Amino acid sequence: MMGTILVATNFSKTSDNAVLYAAHLAKLFKAKLVLFNVFKLPVHASNTWLSAESMDAMVAVNRNRLKEQALGLSEEFGITVDYECRIMDLEREIDSLMEIHKARFLVMGMSAKSMEQNLMGNPTTTLISMKKFPVLAVPVNAKFMGIDKILFACDLMQGIPLRILVRLKQIALGLKSEVTVFYVEQKLDELKEDNDVFEHIDRGLENVVHFYKKVNSDKVIWEIEKEIIDSNSNLLVMIPKKYGFWESLIHRSKTREMASGLNIPMLSIPID
Structure with a gap:
């Protein structure tokens, strides 16, 4: 339970x-x-x-x-x-x-x-x-039809705490769902092929069928919305970033922005 x-x-x-x-x-x-x-x-x-x-x-x-x-x-x-x-x-x-x-x-x-x-x-x-x-x-228009595909949109440059991955793993196993780790690079080769990053995710999502997908773009929200459609995902998972006071005045949280206009449910998992 x-x-x-x-x-x-x-x-x-x-x-x-x-x-x-x-x-x-x-x-x-x-x-x-x-x-x-x-x-x-x-x-x-x-x-x-x-x-x-x-x-x-x-x-x-x-x-x-x-x-x-x-x-x-x-x-x-x-x-x-x-x-x-x-x-x-x-x-x-x-x-x-x-x-x-x-x-x-x-x-x-x-x-x-x-x-x-x-x-x-x-x-x-x-x-x-x-x-x-x-x-x-x-x-309001989302209907439960099962969740077999989870899109985990994340920023690999910021790192993903193990406990976030463990929680995602529990959810994916409970739903019997596969996970696509989706990340957007705003610059070519922004993230070098660092095997430690992917091994960390592989350990956190052990026993969960998961894939990686990368796109290069400066339109993060648009790319996530496009991937939701292309992959037929049933659930979007994101991690809200923490901004300081001054940063919060000029940044618009991508997690919050996504939640304002999705056609599928979005699970926000905080770092803290």
């Missing part, structure tokens, strides 16, 4: 799709699924004084919806499903929530790509940028 998968929901079409996807994964990994709803007061309600009883009543409505959804998923997929509803700030409290449930990763829905998302981000890309735990971003 893999442990627990936490999935956030606000009962929207996007999050309902993420919940369904997470349920398929929970069944495949023999994991427990926890539905989590962050209750936010309606704007008109937050501008007025509400009694504790009134707030409890509104939370109770959401909790009942979660309960019904949990029971339905448990019966349909034959998995253990728990649920939790709180009045809280998801971005501030999610770390403790992940720890309480010992969750392996957080699943969140991702709406369609938009200019606003690229400029301002959204709750999912914000959590990815926090880089404290793995986040699986599930696009």
Whole structure:
């Protein structure tokens, strides 16, 4: 049993799709699924004084919806499903929530790509940028049809920690999936044929069928999107980079940018 998968929901079409996807994964990994709803007061309600009883009543409505959804998923997929509803700030409290449930990763829905998302981000890309735990971003149109091909887009120049590879290995073995290690060089021969780099990856992905593919281009995002289509990949895995304060003002995270407009789920695995 893999442990627990936490999935956030606000009962929207996007999050309902993420919940369904997470349920398929929970069944495949023999994991427990926890539905989590962050209750936010309606704007008109937050501008007025509400009694504790009134707030409890509104939370109770959401909790009942979660309960019904949990029971339905448990019966349909034959998995253990728990649920939790709180009045809280998801971005501030999610770390403790992940720890309480010992969750392996957080699943969140991702709406369609938009200019606003690229400029301002959204709750999912914000959590990815926090880089404290793995986040699986599930696009609104992504349907679970099995995952037999994982595209691991990485920067070999930066190095890949062994524990990242071990986690990827566990996921690939659980999904019975092959992995393509895909890296883009912006300059010809940027990465010399350093056998130590590839031997390190081979050790980390031992017993997993994996391949290497390199392209030379200065259009990283475009190349990754093209490879997703060409390889018929079902899942994209990326490692969000850490930028300092000043660097963050001029860099746009490729992981965050990819999560804003994918047609397949993307798993972000943090280095920290």
